[in-house]
Amino acid sequence: MTTTTRGHDEPPSVALRTEALEQLLTERGLIDPKVMNGIITQYETTVGPLNGAKVVARAWTDPEYRHRLLEDGTAAIKELGFGGFQGEHIVAVANTPTTHHVVVCTLCSCYPWPVLGLPPSWYKDPAYRARVVREPRTVLSEMGLELDDEVQVVVHDSTSEVRWLVLPERPAGTEHLTEEELVPLVTRDAMVGVAKAAAP
Amino acid sequence: MDGIADMGGTQGWGPVHPPKRDEPVFAEDWQRKAFALAILSIRAANGGINTDAFRHALERLDRAHYIDDGYFGRLLNAGELMLTERAVLAPGAIEARARNLRGEHVPEPPVTEPVRPHYAPTAEGSLRSLETAPAFGVGQRVRARAVSVPGHTRLPGYVRGRAGVVEIIQPAHVLPDTNAHFLGENPQYVYSVRFDSHELWGSDAESFTLTVEMYESYLESTA
Numbered sequence: 405m406t407t408t409t410r411g412h413d414e415p416p417s418v419a420l421r422t423e424a425l426e427q428l429l430t431e432r433g434l435i436d437p438k439v440m441n442g443i444i445t446q447y448e449t450t451v452g453p454l455n456g457a458k459v460v461a462r463a464w465t466d467p468e469y470r471h472r473l474l475e476d477g478t479a480a481i482k483e484l485g486f487g488g489f490q491g492e493h494i495v496a497v498a499n500t501p502t503t504h505h506v507v508v509c510t511l512c513s514c515y516p517w518p519v520l521g522l523p524p525s526w527y528k529d530p531a532y533r534a535r536v537v538r539e540p541r542t543v544l545s546e547m548g549l550e551l552d553d554e555v556q557v558v559v560h561d562s563t564s565e566v567r568w569l570v571l572p573e574r575p576a577g578t579e580h581l582t583e584e585e586l587v588p589l590v591t592r593d594a595m596v597g598v599a600k601a602a603a604p
Numbered sequence: 605m606d607g608i609a610d611m612g613g614t615q616g617w618g619p620v621h622p623p624k625r626d627e628p629v630f631a632e633d634w635q636r637k638a639f640a641l642a643i644l645s646i647r648a649a650n651g652g653i654n655t656d657a658f659r660h661a662l663e664r665l666d667r668a669h670y671i672d673d674g675y676f677g678r679l680l681n682a683g684e685l686m687l688t689e690r691a692v693l694a695p696g697a698i699e700a701r702a703r704n705l706r707g708e709h710v711p712e713p714p715v716t717e718p719v720r721p722h723y724a725p726t727a728e729g730s731l732r733s734l735e736t737a738p739a740f741g742v743g744q745r746v747r748a749r750a751v752s753v754p755g756h757t758r759l760p761g762y763v764r765g766r767a768g769v770v771e772i773i774q775p776a777h778v779l780p781d782t783n784a785h786f787l788g789e790n791p792q793y794v795y796s797v798r799f800d801s802h803e804l805w806g807s808d809a810e811s812f813t814l815t816v817e818m819y820e821s822y823l824e825s826t827a
Contacts, residue, residue, distance in 0.1 A: 416702030418677040419634035424701035425641050425684065428693055432715070434648040435641070443640040448629045492729045493775060495796075510612030510760055512659055513675065522639075524627050528675040531617035537762065538613045541810050547622045557812035561612065563758045564794045564817035565730045566774050593623045 452521035455486045456569060457590035459496075459519060460601075464574040465583040474498055477569060481519060491518035491567050497560070498571040499597065504551055506544065506597030507560045507568045508536045516567035520592055527596065537561055547598045570595050575603040606752055606761055608670050609663035613762040613805070635676040642676075645683030649690040651720045655730075656784035660756035661685045691716040721786040725778075732791035734776040739820055740795055744770045746823045748797070748816075756784035759822045767826050768799035771815055779819055792820040 416424070429435040459481055463470040473480035477496035481487060487494075494516055497505045509515065510533050515523040526532055526547070536543045540557050544550075551557065560568045572594040578586060581604075593599035630636045646658045661682035662670070669681040687693045694713035703710045726732070740746055750765035758780050774794040782790045795818050801809045 416699060416706060418638070418673045418680060419632070420702040420705050421684075421698050422634045422638045422641065422680055423705055424698045425645075425680065426637055427705075428697055428701055429641065429644065429648060432692070434692070435644045440637065440640045440644060443643055444636045447639065448636065452629070489729075492731050493777075495772070495774075510762075511609055511758060512662060522629050523675075524623060525631070525675075526621045526623050529617075529621055530611055530614075530671065531620045534611040534614045534617050535620065537814055538805055539810050540812055543620050546620050557810075558798075559812060559814040560796075561760065561814060561816045563760055564774070564780075564819065565777050566794060566796070566817050598623065 447517070447522050451517060453519075453590075453592035453595065454587070455484070455521075456516075456519035456592070456595045457587045458484055459486070459569070460571055460590040460595065461583045461586040463496075463571055464586055470498075470571070473571065481569075486518045488518050490514070491516045492565055494519065494567045494569055496569045496571050497558070499573050499600075501573070502554070503556045503558060504597065505558045505560060505568075505570045506536060506540055507562060507570060508533060509562045510534070510537055511563055514562045514565075514567065516569055519569055520595060524592060526598075544598060547593075549599055570597040572597075572601040575601050577603050605660075605663060605754060605756065607663040608665070608667055609659075610761050612760045630676070638676040638680040642679035642683040645687055649683075649686035649692055649720070650723050650786075652723045652725060654723060654725075654783065654786070656756060656778070656780040657686065657786070658682060659780070660784040661689075663756070690718055690720055692718045692720075723786055726789060730778045732776045732778060732789065734791055734793065738773050738793040738795075740770050740773075740793075740823060740825065742770050742773060745826045746770055746795070746797060746818075747826045748818060749822055749824055753781065755781065757781050757822075758817075758819065760816065762804060763797075763799060763816050763818075766799055766803050768797040768803065768816075770795050771798045772796040774817065777819070779821070781819070781821075794819055795823065797823070 463473050473496045477494040513523050513528040540559050589601050594601045646653050688695050694716045697713050700710050700712040747767045748763045776791045776793050779790040779792050782788045796815045797818050798813050798815050801812045
């Protein structure tokens, strides 16, 4: 959306309305620019899917950690230092050759912020929110993931404050890689369940 | 409420958009501040962070304010709705300022006196502990209540009246239905209930199962 001059009958753009709200709240002493910038930095650079990738890579290489993660996701994720707002209680589920988990929030776009950051555009898209609870195989196919007919699909609609993290399958041929080397293979999309982790 | 936000199973949205690699968190510059301002507006309007009240503001947006401005625009619009309802901002204040920012000369409404709710959460976040035992057990067959409520709820339309099986008993959480309206926390156990796709969508549906988190009062036992 552009902020260049338009006819006066045009409603102001959302960008201009954002600027207007910032001014109005600042004038009333209701926001602190430092706090505002801190929130932006937090979700643009500090928190993101790299956190989740570290959790997954640890689970791929440490069977005891994997067990703890699937038993009590919140506690295991906290071991790596992640948790908090929009991730108070996280349940991890493991994809296997026979079961495939995929996560959605049909009511808004709830997402495990501490491990994955803010949701990508496809996750917030009405088409995804509406359809993946009704025809997940078709949706996954449109997103580029074809599942064999015998694979059981389990959709998780995160309607409460419980958040879901998918533990993807470790790709074949990565047995020689270290935990650190595995981290870049773990994509955000694999941790939501619309893709598989790919071999390097 | 049965608003635009309750999208599960609705039709007519067209194809999904495949993921893009390296998509930026904020695709446009204004989205950074819109996101932060929306979060800060929750506190500015209500005197504290009540995400249930925020989600209720989101679901009351009209179609244009919910869909057309995208995710971050929707957050901004919900922030404006809450701020206006709490008289932190006068109706039209944002639009008037935005018009003046682009060189128009329109009068801005006078500063108003905020009327904030009495909001005193018993703890941070939404997790709570309960002395009572959960009403339903793992493996128990339950039915989602077939109710339509005027206010906020996290009971999606597509599971109402449908039967499923309790898979996990989750910890107790603040009940959004009352908390969103500042009518108390009413913490309840939350149940991950597993539904069969054919129970939800009929015999011709794709075969899969689905879990939904249900607050205890959303459920009844099946005979």
